[in-house]
Amino acid sequence: MAFYEQHIHPKPTNFLSKYIISYDHKVIGKQFLWYGIFFLFVGGLMALMIRWTLAYPGEAFPIIGHFLFPESGGAVPPDTYAMLFTMHGTIMIFYAITPILIGAFGNFCIPLMIGARDMAFPLLNMLSFHVAVLSGVVLMGSLFTPLGAAAGGWTSYPTLSTLIGSPGVGQTLWSLAIFIVGISSTMGAVNYITTIITLRAPGMGYFDMPLTIWGLGLTAVLNAIFLPVLGAGVLLLIFDRVFGTTFFLAGAAATSGTGDPVLFQHVFWIFGHPEVYILILPAWGIVSDLLSFFARKPAFGAKATALSMTTITILSTLVYGHHMFTTQMSPLLTQTFMTLTMTISIPSAIFFANWLGTIWKGSIRFTSPMLFSLGVVFVFGLGGLTGLYLGTVTTDLYLHDTYFVVGHFHYTMAASVLLGGFAAIYFWMPKMFGTIMNEFWAKIHFWITMVGLNIVFMGMLLIGYAGMHRRIFNPFVYDFTQKLIPLNEMTTWGAIIMGFAQLIFVVNFVHAVFFKKEKASDNPWEVGTLEWTMPSPAPHYNFDKIPVVKCGPHEFGNPNLTGDRDFQYQTEELA
Amino acid sequence: MSQAMTENIQTVQSSQTVDYTDQKRVVNSIAMIMILVSLSMLFATLFLGYTVYRVSADTWPPFGFETISLTIPGISTLLVLLSSFFLVLFKSSWLQEKKSSKYFYFTALAFGFGFLLSQFQLWASLKASGILAGSSVFASMVYAFTWIHAAHMVVGILALLWISTSLKGFSEEQLTKMINVEKFWHFLGVIWVIIFFGIFVF
Numbered sequence: 199m200a201f202y203e204q205h206i207h208p209k210p211t212n213f214l215s216k217y218i219i220s221y222d223h224k225v226i227g228k229q230f231l232w233y234g235i236f237f238l239f240v241g242g243l244m245a246l247m248i249r250w251t252l253a254y255p256g257e258a259f260p261i262i263g264h265f266l267f268p269e270s271g272g273a274v275p276p277d278t279y280a281m282l283f284t285m286h287g288t289i290m291i292f293y294a295i296t297p298i299l300i301g302a303f304g305n306f307c308i309p310l311m312i313g314a315r316d317m318a319f320p321l322l323n324m325l326s327f328h329v330a331v332l333s334g335v336v337l338m339g340s341l342f343t344p345l346g347a348a349a350g351g352w353t354s355y356p357t358l359s360t361l362i363g364s365p366g367v368g369q370t371l372w373s374l375a376i377f378i379v380g381i382s383s384t385m386g387a388v389n390y391i392t393t394i395i396t397l398r399a400p401g402m403g404y405f406d407m408p409l410t411i412w413g414l415g416l417t418a419v420l421n422a423i424f425l426p427v428l429g430a431g432v433l434l435l436i437f438d439r440v441f442g443t444t445f446f447l448a449g450a451a452a453t454s455g456t457g458d459p460v461l462f463q464h465v466f467w468i469f470g471h472p473e474v475y476i477l478i479l480p481a482w483g484i485v486s487d488l489l490s491f492f493a494r495k496p497a498f499g500a501k502a503t504a505l506s507m508t509t510i511t512i513l514s515t516l517v518y519g520h521h522m523f524t525t526q527m528s529p530l531l532t533q534t535f536m537t538l539t540m541t542i543s544i545p546s547a548i549f550f551a552n553w554l555g556t557i558w559k560g561s562i563r564f565t566s567p568m569l570f571s572l573g574v575v576f577v578f579g580l581g582g583l584t585g586l587y588l589g590t591v592t593t594d595l596y597l598h599d600t601y602f603v604v605g606h607f608h609y610t611m612a613a614s615v616l617l618g619g620f621a622a623i624y625f626w627m628p629k630m631f632g633t634i635m636n637e638f639w640a641k642i643h644f645w646i647t648m649v650g651l652n653i654v655f656m657g658m659l660l661i662g663y664a665g666m667h668r669r670i671f672n673p674f675v676y677d678f679t680q681k682l683i684p685l686n687e688m689t690t691w692g693a694i695i696m697g698f699a700q701l702i703f704v705v706n707f708v709h710a711v712f713f714k715k716e717k718a719s720d721n722p723w724e725v726g727t728l729e730w731t732m733p734s735p736a737p738h739y740n741f742d743k744i745p746v747v748k749c750g751p752h753e754f755g756n757p758n759l760t761g762d763r764d765f766q767y768q769t770e771e772l773a
Numbered sequence: 774m775s776q777a778m779t780e781n782i783q784t785v786q787s788s789q790t791v792d793y794t795d796q797k798r799v800v801n802s803i804a805m806i807m808i809l810v811s812l813s814m815l816f817a818t819l820f821l822g823y824t825v826y827r828v829s830a831d832t833w834p835p836f837g838f839e840t841i842s843l844t845i846p847g848i849s850t851l852l853v854l855l856s857s858f859f860l861v862l863f864k865s866s867w868l869q870e871k872k873s874s875k876y877f878y879f880t881a882l883a884f885g886f887g888f889l890l891s892q893f894q895l896w897a898s899l900k901a902s903g904i905l906a907g908s909s910v911f912a913s914m915v916y917a918f919t920w921i922h923a924a925h926m927v928v929g930i931l932a933l934l935w936i937s938t939s940l941k942g943f944s945e946e947q948l949t950k951m952i953n954v955e956k957f958w959h960f961l962g963v964i965w966v967i968i969f970f971g972i973f974v975f
Contacts, residue, residue, distance in 0.1 A: 318804065387811075391803070396803065422811050426818070427815070429815055430819050430822075433921065434819075437906070443910075443912075444910050457913070461826075464825075465821070
């Protein structure tokens with residue numbers, strides 16, 4: 199392990215150097231957090247519009263509908279509906295979850311938890327955020343182009359995304375935005391990997407790293423390897439749209455050429471399946487740590503958890519074909535992909551059992567981060583299990599493109615990641631902003647969110663199992679969907695409940711960041727990882743002296759501990 | 774404390790005595806390798822697409838197209854290889870602090886520019902013979918590969934210009950920069966050679 203002493207940045211003095219062009223990983227983490235929360239709001243509003251349209255098609259969207267869609271009397275028009283679900287997916291995945299889990303907590307936690315002064319490449323880190331902002335501007339700009347934003351779904355399959363399917367400039371800007379955000383994430387990934395390899399504090403082996411860092415590191419590896427694949431795909435899509443190449447044009451739709459629209463699907467999912475794990479791995483890591491911290495017990499089988507996360511990372515690169523069972527793939531291939539997909543259950547079951555083993559007989563403290571972590575365990579369990587039906591060819595042929603798929607991936611990617619993100623925000627709040635959020639309101643936020651999201655996503659599973667297709671403006675034109683209207687209304691009200699629950703969070707968060715006088719103590723959660731050895735909020739240089747690590751991150755209940763402390767700092771050495 | 778951990782701390786302590794710039798060089802190399810892995814995946818995806826089109830086509834090149842003349846791509850290959858060769862010469866003579874090193878540098882740079890010029894020639898000649906980006910997926914592939922590679926070559930040339938400051942004389946930091954720029958430049962050379970054989974020759 200290469201180890202070197204990093205320079206300490208000078209203390210920032212003015213607003214610009216402190217908040218806008220800062221090299222400090224903590225500031226960049228916070229920038230990503232605000233950026234992610236902004237897009238979470240935009241994407242969430244879009245989700246509400248989608249849900250409203252599915253419950254009350256043709257009725258005006260409450261309050262802001264008349265302002266947004268004056269021509270249709272406040273109701274969401276069909277073409278706008280397609281743009282909404284496209285942009286909702288894109289924004290939530292690339293502009294909300296990625297910045298919050300990977301951008302914000304990756305940046306904030308990695309140097310603090312491994313005992314470094316900053317990332318290995320602070321300038322690259324700063325640029326990564328600025329490039330992400332540029333991408334966000336391009337994407338949001340596409341909403342204001344003459345024919346509107348991209349409308350081919352977040353997967354943007356040709357021919358929906360070629361000039362024939364979407365003639366407007368919106369789809370081109372979408373592709374460009376994704377390419378730019380890919381550059382940003384790759385820059386971040388290179389930085390994370392290098393930092394984790396080279397800047398761990400003396401004494402910290404890979405298995406002494408908190409599992410959060412394992413999750414973030416594996417995510418970075420997947421990002422660095424697979425984002426360029428999507429990059430190549432959207433680049434060819436841009437060439438098709440702008441320069442008239444014919445990669446994805448074929449059949450009757452093509453004026454000339456012998457391209458292959460399905461190739462884009464392959465390229466997309468070679469990236470897209472690892473992307474699912476890119477989003478969920480940080481949440482898994484965070485939850486693995488938090489469960490141990492609040493059960494006041496060492497993480498059960500921490501090494502096995504880390505290794506099973508690694509195994510999943512490797513397996514995730516081999517299973518992409520399960521997204522394409524209905525593309526006339528050879529049965530030999532579908533069976534292979536199905537078998538490989540099922541293999542993922544093994545490492546998943548291992549770390550799931552480890553989570554349960556961790557909380558088994560622990561003296562659990564039901565704080566807000568713990569509640570959210572337990573929430574992740576529950577919703578990820580549901581998400582994972584519903585995935586089995588989609589990974590199996592026979593059932594997938596029936597369920598493909600129904601709301602069952604939507605329910606499944608919202609349980610895994612939206613519910614789990616969102617709850618994991620909230621757990622992280624509540625947990626690291628004292629280190630980030632120096633204050634602790636109101637616990638009472640945090641718990642209220644948790645319970646309402648939990649009820650709301652389960653109504654929404656369970657509703658989606660039921661609707662989908664009954665056969666309702668996704669991405670249809672008004673599915674109730676079909677007779678068999680008439681009976682699903684009440685279920686759709688229930689789902690929508692679940693979404694509204696969930697949406698309003700977030701206002702509690704926003705108020706609590708803004709209050710804690712800007713208005714709360716009472717400062718948090720250095721180690722309010724009584725946890726032994728390195729970031730809790732420093733003052734709250736973390737000073738700009740992180741550690742005055744680089745710590746020397748003596749033990750793992752989850753040391754609880756050592757009989758040699760003195761006083762009434764039940765945890766051991768990673769810098770402490772006990773027999 | 775476990776034995777593994779003790780050993781770990783010892784290796785760390787022993788490595789702390791190593792020079793700061795040496796450590797920095799390792800860090801930069803790891804990052805550069807990650808960047809090259811990322812770029813390899815970008816080009817690998819393009820090659821995957823190419824393979825699919827090629828294998829699924831009845832005839833290759835598709836009906837109505839002739840194989841592209843190897844003259845210009847051949848010259849490009851020669852230029853990019855010579856450029857890499859002179860960059861190697863530059864580095865070794867620069868390390869020995871020879872005065873001739875700057876000639877090698879400028880030759881490498883000139884061949885790099887020459888390569889870009891040859892690419893423009895290639896596009897012009899394709900256009901002159903009526904092969905446009907939209908003519909067929911074969912033409913699209915040739916253009917996409919050369920465009921994307923040329924865009925990276927522009928970055929590569931900028932990187933070469935960036936290390937021109939090293940002509941003032943040897944320093945450890947300049948060496949770190951040079952090692953990484955060299956990696957990037959040779960990588961682009963290798964990619965071109967694969968494009969040349971994969972697309973133009975076979």
